[in-house]
Amino acid sequence: MINYVIWRILQMIPILLGVTLIVFVLLRVSGDPVLLMLGEDAQPEQIEALRLALGLNKPLYQQYLMYMADLLTGDFGNSLRYNGQPALQVVLERLPATASLAATGLLFAVVISLPAGIVAALKQHRMADHIASSFSILGQAMPNFWLGIMLILIFAVTLGWFPVSGSDKPLSVVLPGLTLGSGLAAMLTRMLRSSLLEVMQQDYIRTARAKGLSQSTIIVRHALRNAALSYLTVIGLEASALMAGAVVTEQVFAWPGIGLLAIQAINSRDMAVVQTIVILSSVIVMSMNLIVDILYSVVDPRIQHG
Amino acid sequence: MKRRLFAGMMPKVAAIMLASAGLSAAQARDLVVAQGIDVPGFDIHNHSTTAVEAIFVNIFDYLVMRDGKGDLQPALATSWEQVSDTAMRFKLREGVLFHNGKELKAEDVKFSIERPALDKNVMQNSFYNTIKEVEIVNDREVIIHTKGPDPILLNRLSRIGSGIVPKHYVDEVGWNGFATRPIGSGPFKFVEWKRDDRVVMEAFDKHWRGRPVWDKLIHRTIPEDSTRVGELLSGGVDIATNIPSQDVERVNSSGKAVTKPWQSFRVMTLFANMKEGSPLADPRVREAVDLAIDEKALIDTAMSGLGVPVRGSVAPGLSAVPMDLHNTYLYDPDRAVKLLTDAGYGPGQLSIKLQGPSGRYALDVEMMEVIAVMLEAVGIKVEIEALEWSAYQSRIWEPNKIEGLALIGHSNSLQDGFHAVQRARCGYEFSKKTGWCDKRFDELVNQSAVTVDPKKRDEYLSEAFHRLTDSRSILFLFQVQNIIGINRAVAWDPSPDEQLWMFDAKPASN
Numbered sequence: 001m002i003n004y005v006i007w008r009i010l011q012m013i014p015i016l017l018g019v020t021l022i023v024f025v026l027l028r029v030s031g032d033p034v035l036l037m038l039g040e041d042a043q044p045e046q047i048e049a050l051r052l053a054l055g056l057n058k059p060l061y062q063q064y065l066m067y068m069a070d071l072l073t074g075d076f077g078n079s080l081r082y083n084g085q086p087a088l089q090v091v092l093e094r095l096p097a098t099a100s101l102a103a104t105g106l107l108f109a110v111v112i113s114l115p116a117g118i119v120a121a122l123k124q125h126r127m128a129d130h131i132a133s134s135f136s137i138l139g140q141a142m143p144n145f146w147l148g149i150m151l152i153l154i155f156a157v158t159l160g161w162f163p164v165s166g167s168d169k170p171l172s173v174v175l176p177g178l179t180l181g182s183g184l185a186a187m188l189t190r191m192l193r194s195s196l197l198e199v200m201q202q203d204y205i206r207t208a209r210a211k212g213l214s215q216s217t218i219i220v221r222h223a224l225r226n227a228a229l230s231y232l233t234v235i236g237l238e239a240s241a242l243m244a245g246a247v248v249t250e251q252v253f254a255w256p257g258i259g260l261l262a263i264q265a266i267n268s269r270d271m272a273v274v275q276t277i278v279i280l281s282s283v284i285v286m287s288m289n290l291i292v293d294i295l296y297s298v299v300d301p302r303i304q305h306g
Numbered sequence: 307m308k309r310r311l312f313a314g315m316m317p318k319v320a321a322i323m324l325a326s327a328g329l330s331a332a333q334a335r336d337l338v339v340a341q342g343i344d345v346p347g348f349d350i351h352n353h354s355t356t357a358v359e360a361i362f363v364n365i366f367d368y369l370v371m372r373d374g375k376g377d378l379q380p381a382l383a384t385s386w387e388q389v390s391d392t393a394m395r396f397k398l399r400e401g402v403l404f405h406n407g408k409e410l411k412a413e414d415v416k417f418s419i420e421r422p423a424l425d426k427n428v429m430q431n432s433f434y435n436t437i438k439e440v441e442i443v444n445d446r447e448v449i450i451h452t453k454g455p456d457p458i459l460l461n462r463l464s465r466i467g468s469g470i471v472p473k474h475y476v477d478e479v480g481w482n483g484f485a486t487r488p489i490g491s492g493p494f495k496f497v498e499w500k501r502d503d504r505v506v507m508e509a510f511d512k513h514w515r516g517r518p519v520w521d522k523l524i525h526r527t528i529p530e531d532s533t534r535v536g537e538l539l540s541g542g543v544d545i546a547t548n549i550p551s552q553d554v555e556r557v558n559s560s561g562k563a564v565t566k567p568w569q570s571f572r573v574m575t576l577f578a579n580m581k582e583g584s585p586l587a588d589p590r591v592r593e594a595v596d597l598a599i600d601e602k603a604l605i606d607t608a609m610s611g612l613g614v615p616v617r618g619s620v621a622p623g624l625s626a627v628p629m630d631l632h633n634t635y636l637y638d639p640d641r642a643v644k645l646l647t648d649a650g651y652g653p654g655q656l657s658i659k660l661q662g663p664s665g666r667y668a669l670d671v672e673m674m675e676v677i678a679v680m681l682e683a684v685g686i687k688v689e690i691e692a693l694e695w696s697a698y699q700s701r702i703w704e705p706n707k708i709e710g711l712a713l714i715g716h717s718n719s720l721q722d723g724f725h726a727v728q729r730a731r732c733g734y735e736f737s738k739k740t741g742w743c744d745k746r747f748d749e750l751v752n753q754s755a756v757t758v759d760p761k762k763r764d765e766y767l768s769e770a771f772h773r774l775t776d777s778r779s780i781l782f783l784f785q786v787q788n789i790i791g792i793n794r795a796v797a798w799d800p801s802p803d804e805q806l807w808m809f810d811a812k813p814a815s816n
Contacts (some may be wrong), residue, residue, distance in 0.1 A: 033698030038354055043432040044735070051426070082345035083485050089604070090501070149330035152536045164536040165528055167503065254528040264344070264502060264529070269696050 001297075005290065012286050015281065020071070023066050023278045024271075028056075029168035033080050054080075067275075077272030081265065087272035091280060092257065097167055098257030101250070102242040104177030110182035116185075117192025117231075118219065126198060132189060133191075139186025148179040148252035154237050165254040176253040180246055190252070191234055195227035203227075229300055236292030240285040313386045316322050322797070336522040337796065340543040340808055342535050344502045344527040348488035349481050351421055351428040351467045356719060357547070359466045360806040361505060366469025368491035369396055369415065370460055375811070376623035376721070378460055382410065382470055382491070392438075393454040393757060398446045402514050404472045405495035412448045416440040417473035419463070430467035433720065437462075444454040450565075457763055459723045461625070465719050489714065495811040502527050518809050537792065541750045544793040546547065548668070551610035557791050566790040567612070569802045572717040574667065576660075576677075576781040577776040579708040582740035585649075585656055586710060587665050592778035594645040595658075595711070596729055599677055599788045605784050608672040613784040618771045619716060619726035620768035621785045626723035626754070626769040631775060632785070638665045642684040653685035661702065662713030664692040667786070675714055704812045715786065721803065723767040724754050742779030 015114040034050045051057050055066065097289040107223065120132035156164040165174045199205065199224055203218060208218045243258075250259035258277055296303045314606040345358050345492065350366060355358075356472040363371075369383040380810035383396040402634050421435035422430040436456045452459060462468065475489050488496050493515060494507035505525040509518045526543060528534045535553045537543040539560050549557060549570070554565050578586040578595070585591050601615035614621075618631035646656060662674045670691050693701065701707045702714070719728050729734040732743035750770040757763045774780065790800050798811035 031694075032700040035694075036696050037700045046426075046429070049426065079344055083349050083352055084349070084482070085485075093501070103640055149532050151537075152533060156786060157536045157540045163535045164540050164542050165530075166526065166542075220311055224685065250531055252530050254503070254526070254533055256500060256527075260502050260529070267696065 005294070008290050008293075009258060012283070015286065016282060019278060019282045020068065020275065021064065023169060025060065025069060026062060027269065027274055028060060028063070028147075029269045031269045033271060035073075036268050037080055041285055050124050076160065076276045079265075079270055079273050081270040081273065082267045087270075087276045090273055091261065091276045094258045094261050095280075096258060098243060098246055098250070101173060101176055101180060101246055101257055102175045105184065105242050105249075106239055107179030108178050108181030109188055110235070110237075112185040112204075113188035113192060116189045117196065118224070120189065120193040121196035121199065121200065122215075122219070129193075129298075132193070136186040136189040139182045139189075142182065144179050144183065144248045145252060147182055148176070148249060150238070151175045152177060152252075165252075167255055172253075172255075176249050179252070180242060180249045184242065187238070192227060192231050195222055195230050199223045199227045225299075228289050229296070232295060232299060233292055236288055236295065240288035243284050244282070308352075308813050312693050316777075325755045329405055335795075336524055337522060337528060337545075337808055338524045338543040339545045339547075340526045340537055341529045341547045341806075342527070342529045342531070342534070345505060345525075347485035348486075348496070348499075350469045350471065350478070351430045352485075353427075354429050354466065356466065356717065356804050360804060362490075363492070364507060364523055364808050365488060365492045365496055365806045366471065367402070367492050368464055368470065369469050372464055372543055372721075372801065372803050372805075374799055375681065376802045382415070383737060386460070388758070389449065390454045390481065390768040393449050394452075395443070395447065395449045398448070399514060400446060402491050402500045402780040403481060403512050404475070404491045405471070405489045406475065407512075408472060408474065410470060410472070410491050412442040414470055414473045415448050416442055417467070417476070418470045419479065422467050428467075431461055432789055433465070433467065455758050457491075457758050457760070458625075458724060458749075461722050463718045463720070494523045497522075499759055502503045515809060518806065519812055523808050535562065538793065540793045540795065542762050544796045545786070545811070546606050546791040547797065547806075549789040550668070551612055551789065552682070555604070555787060561793050561794070563793050565789050567790050568790040568804070569621065570624070570665075570786040570788050570804060571618055571621050571624060571719075571721065571802070572626045572715045572786040574613075574673070574713065574715045574783040574786060575619075576783065577591050577702075577708055577714050577736070578779055578781065579710055579712075579740065580779055584710070584741075585651070585658065590645040590649040591651070591656070592781070594642040594649070594684065595681065595686070597636055597638045598686070599781070599783070601638040601784055602637075604673065604676050604680070608669050608676045609784075611786075612787040612789065614787065616782050618775050618782055619718065619721075621718075621769070621802075624718055624721050624723060626724070626760070626765075626767045627726065627765050628723075628771045631771060639684050645688060646685060648764075651685070654687055656685070657687040657689065657692060659689045659712035660711045660713070661691045661693070661698065661709065663695045663698040666695040666698070667713075669717050670713060670789070673783075677713075684797045702739065708717040711781075712739070722769065723764075724751065727751055727767070727770050727774055728755070730780070738778065740779040741752045742777050742778065744773060746775060747777075799809045 007229050034056065038046055038050065055063060063299050079090045080086045082090055116132040120129045125131045152164050152175065155161050162175050163169050166172055172293055205218060205222060208222050246257060247259035247262055250257045261278050312714055320677050343357050345361055346749065350362055367382045369381060370378045371381040373379045382399055382402060384399050386396045389395050398412060400566060404410055407554055419437065419440045422428050422434035425431060429698055436452050436762050438453045439449060443449060450459065460598045469490060472489055476484050493513045494511055495510045497508050502802055507523040509519050509521055528537060531548065531550045534546045535549060535557060538546040538557065539562055541562060549565055557565050580587045603611040605611060614633050616632050616637035617634055619628040620629060620632045640680040660678060662670055666669050674690050674692060678690055681688050702712050731748045731751055737743055748772050750766045754763050754766040792798060795814050796811055798813045
């Protein structure tokens, strides 16, 4: 098991190298940060001076090698947008906000999908199933952007139950959390429903019924546990996606997390910050994948990593 | 006697209680202002955005400041006089304190103004490099020496980067330290900055104008327009900038907030590639394009009526600009067709690429679509290319990258005619983009830069403006008008310099 984990961690290195190379090149060919920084009043000599100061006049491969050399010493570069403050610090200080939003989104997803998935499976082809299935299709079809604005209009502006945006009040996390978790809730509901339906056809469930076990015991102890594998997989993979992909939700709710930072950094070609976010997100996604793989063997002892 | 005394005191006590109740009611509120952008930090010389200075203006003081009408007024400087063509003396206000309690003196003014003037590495250098030295006469008096005559020195000293900072504090913490914990002498002092979320300021009790009526001033960053409107309607913010035109009705009918027009100095233009080989090198084609665009209809359709047609970079509140180019436009599609025919282009024979940004200016893509329809109506085929801002900016900055027409909006942070046209001189940015070069124009603009006599300066610049307009190297469309939303409980009028000067904001009396 330990060998497997070490092997997986070693595998991350070439992937991270590839990620840094792709994001480095893409950022540099798609726009000029100097023009954005200096604004429309900039004088040509100022532009040249800043390009020189940032090393942007050097060939791309030299810039990349310099960047990688700095990266190996833990220097992620400095933010252009934030007057030269360390990019890693700028990104890391946003991590708690995004983590709390992702956790809330995940919580909503689980709290909604668990009962909805079970009910839909148990009441297959009946009204409860139709309602749960319709909502899950709706949940996946609605873009986060639209859902967020609708939730703001109804629950914040009209009813005044929750703050419209920001992160300073305890209830601030509810609407963005719900927005972020809705797609995952829908996906998990459908996933749980189909897994449960499959499991409920198995012989051991019939055996359990024949033993006279109650419906709830059958579901919780036998069916749910066996259906949990795919459910957990999706949660694991999507949790990292929630962390890395809260971009739209954070923008709509002015939630000061990594997603909002990413948009602003991309728009202003704040290269060091974008690179740091991408590297950090890659590490999070790969780590979550690894954790899910390890958890497999815990949930299902038949799976062995060695 | 005792009873009479008591009875006599009652109305006074009641009056004091009422007054203090009224005062506390007025002061018990925080004022929350929302814009779409965050500050990059508080290094005041290293940013280039009016919307950022709009926040700074509450923390830092300037030697001179513009009032609500855009006129220059004494601030830290109580008076000033031109002592020679290249020197201006400023008397400084007495008893001005920084937020840390230290007194503001001439050495702080010297330190604050000389940095952007002499340090080529700060972003604001190009706006201050006409200044040679700030001479300290005594603690209350400075003389600013310029390299040559500088008729717009006062414009420079009332704009981005001219805030006065405490020298001793910057010496102590460095500019990096200052960038995260600034100290000024403005009506509000810095408390907290949470990136991409909020800047919290609180009233500075010892401010020389008096204490602001608000306990706290909170600037929130809300990038999404609809969310900003939602916050305004729910009372979460008191003032929200850049309300989309489609939300104006909703805000005004809410009973909670009102919208007000917010004049901008930004003028939308089309830059024409008139270099060799381009069809727009033919003046008849450029004139045809100019006459084919109905600016009034463009404003009414694409911009929901927000904007004023112009034929130059002119707007009320700018000095030394010919206002006969404001609120006017030329539209004559029949003549446009004739001009195109004379130039050898029948209907559909001329194709022009119209480039522009997507999402940089309000409704920029819609603007291009309406312009394309208008040009097609006179027989010009139009290909629209809308790009994300940084990609677009990189493209149009390089010489020869504008293929046909390019949509560009320019503001005027110096609030003066010179700044509006100086970049159209041969070899400068606008000239490089369009290929237009006119020696007479250059002479006029260069003369205006060193002419202190306002009347003569107006004459030079007026002729220069008209030469640029007549060249049609740049086709001027309209002066942009933004919309600001204000809670009904707040009385505040936006000023034309786009600054969010909240010392003037008061609780509404009704």
